[in-house]
Amino acid sequence: MEILGNLNVIGYGLAAIGPGIGVGIVFGLGNQAIARQPELRGPLQLNIYLGMALVEALAILGFVLAFALPYTSS
Amino acid sequence: MEILGNLNVIGYGLAAIGPGIGVGIVFGLGNQAIARQPELRGPLQLNIYLGMALVEALAILGFVLAFALPYTSS
Amino acid sequence: MEILGNLNVIGYGLAAIGPGIGVGIVFGLGNQAIARQPELRGPLQLNIYLGMALVEALAILGFVLAFALPYTSS
Numbered sequence: 001m002e003i004l005g006n007l008n009v010i011g012y013g014l015a016a017i018g019p020g021i022g023v024g025i026v027f028g029l030g031n032q033a034i035a036r037q038p039e040l041r042g043p044l045q046l047n048i049y050l051g052m053a054l055v056e057a058l059a060i061l062g063f064v065l066a067f068a069l070p071y072t073s074s
Numbered sequence: 075m076e077i078l079g080n081l082n083v084i085g086y087g088l089a090a091i092g093p094g095i096g097v098g099i100v101f102g103l104g105n106q107a108i109a110r111q112p113e114l115r116g117p118l119q120l121n122i123y124l125g126m127a128l129v130e131a132l133a134i135l136g137f138v139l140a141f142a143l144p145y146t147s148s
Numbered sequence: 149m150e151i152l153g154n155l156n157v158i159g160y161g162l163a164a165i166g167p168g169i170g171v172g173i174v175f176g177l178g179n180q181a182i183a184r185q186p187e188l189r190g191p192l193q194l195n196i197y198l199g200m201a202l203v204e205a206l207a208i209l210g211f212v213l214a215f216a217l218p219y220t221s222s
Contacts, residue, residue: 002220003155005081006143013088016132020092027125028103031118035107038114052128059132066139079155080217087162090206094166101199102177105192109181112188126202133206140213146221
């Protein structure tokens with residue numbers, strides 16, 4: 001078999017697709033909200049951080065899992 | 075089997091899909107927010123950099139993982 | 149088995165999906181921002197270049213990785 005590699009990397013790669021788009025949406029639309037209502041910058045900023053952390057966590061879970069699950073049966 | 079290759083490259087490739095779109099959204103919508111509220115350029119710019127860094131990190135994690143996880147059982 | 153090929157090429161192909169869309173978003177929305185606030189053309193243009201470079205880099209990393217990671221166990 002000439003295919004090398006570790007499926008765990010594919011697993012992480014898949015886990016990063018959604019959060020990559022999602023965190024981008026959080027910041028992109030969040031900045032637009034701040035520009036629309038500048039006096040609400042404080043609470044909006046907080047919401048951006050909260051949303052970012054929750055979405056980013058999904059990818060980090062995939063990163064942890066890639067190391068946590070065994071990849072050899074030996 | 076005549077298929078060669080390393081699955082870790084596929085893993086990174088998947089990990090780059092989301093951040094590729096996400097960083098684009100952060101900059102695209104961020105620029106629009108700056109255009110709407112030019113006097114907020116400073117904090118918005120900062121938010122753009124922060125969002126970019128957090129999203130880009132997800133792809134870099136995939137890049138690191140592609141080297142970190144073993145791809146041969148030998 | 150008559151299927152030939154190298155999985156690393158698939159890996160790069162996947163890595164090009166996101167940045168392909170992302171750079172498009174950066175330029176598309178960036179140009180709209182310039183059209184909305186023409187007097188900010190300088191800094192917005194700079195932001196477009198910066199965002200483009202950061203997104204494009206993700207695809208280039210996949211290109212590098214396709215050569216860097218071994219695809220034969222010999």
